[in-house]
Amino acid sequence: MSEDGDPAVKDVWVEIDYMPGYAPSTTVRTNAANVFQTDGNIRIHHVVDTQIPYTQWVSVENNCAGAANCINYTTLKDSYFSSSNPERKPYFHYQPFVNAQFEKQTSSGFGWFYSQKSLVSIGHVLSPPPDDATGYAHS
Numbered sequence: 001m002s003e004d005g006d007p008a009v010k011d012v013w014v015e016i017d018y019m020p021g022y023a024p025s026t027t028v029r030t031n032a033a034n035v036f037q038t039d040g041n042i043r044i045h046h047v048v049d050t051q052i053p054y055t056q057w058v059s060v061e062n063n064c065a066g067a068a069n070c071i072n073y074t075t076l077k078d079s080y081f082s083s084s085n086p087e088r089k090p091y092f093h094y095q096p097f098v099n100a101q102f103e104k105q106t107s108s109g110f111g112w113f114y115s116q117k118s119l120v121s122i123g124h125v126l127s128p129p130p131d132d133a134t135g136y137a138h139s
Contacts, residue, residue: 010042015088017050017080018097022122024048052080052096059102060117070102073117095120 016024024032029046036042057070064070076096082089097120101107109120 008041010040011045012036012042013045013088013092014047014095015082015092016046016048016095016097017052017076018048019052019054019099021054022097022099022120023051024097024120047092050080050083052076052098054099057100057102057105058096058098058119058121060119061103063102067102073119093118097122 016029018024024046029044029048033044033046036044055069055071057064057067058073058076059067059070060073062072062074064072076098077094080096081094082092093116095118099121101119101121107121109118109122
């Protein structure tokens with residue numbers, strides 16, 4: 001049910017953390033929200049939250065051991081997700097915007113539905129990152 005009581009609309013709350021230079025623009029957030037509204041009758045609420053330190057790689061499978069300039073996804077999420085607002089953790093999804101994935105270095109995004117892991121990784125594709133919602137909407 002949506003926040004305004006409409007049982008036909010679902011609300012999804014998303015916390016976005018981002019590496020320097022990778023904060024999604026208003027256009028990216030609006031385009032992604034429009035995709036979800038049109039295709040799934042889902043209203044996305046974005047909260048752009050914390051600028052996180054830059055690292056070249058994020059390992060979604062937590063395989064950074066021994067890799068230079070890499071952070072494990074779990075470490076990233078545990079360190080920054082709702083760090084200043086812990087009361088919203090049960091209600092928000094975590095969506096970091098990062099440079100690149102360690103395991104799939106040419107991918108622009110990643111999403112595991114059942115584990116609720118997702119990220120957008122477009123820095124390795126174009127610099128500066130493109131102003132579109134492609135990586136966001138599919139992850």
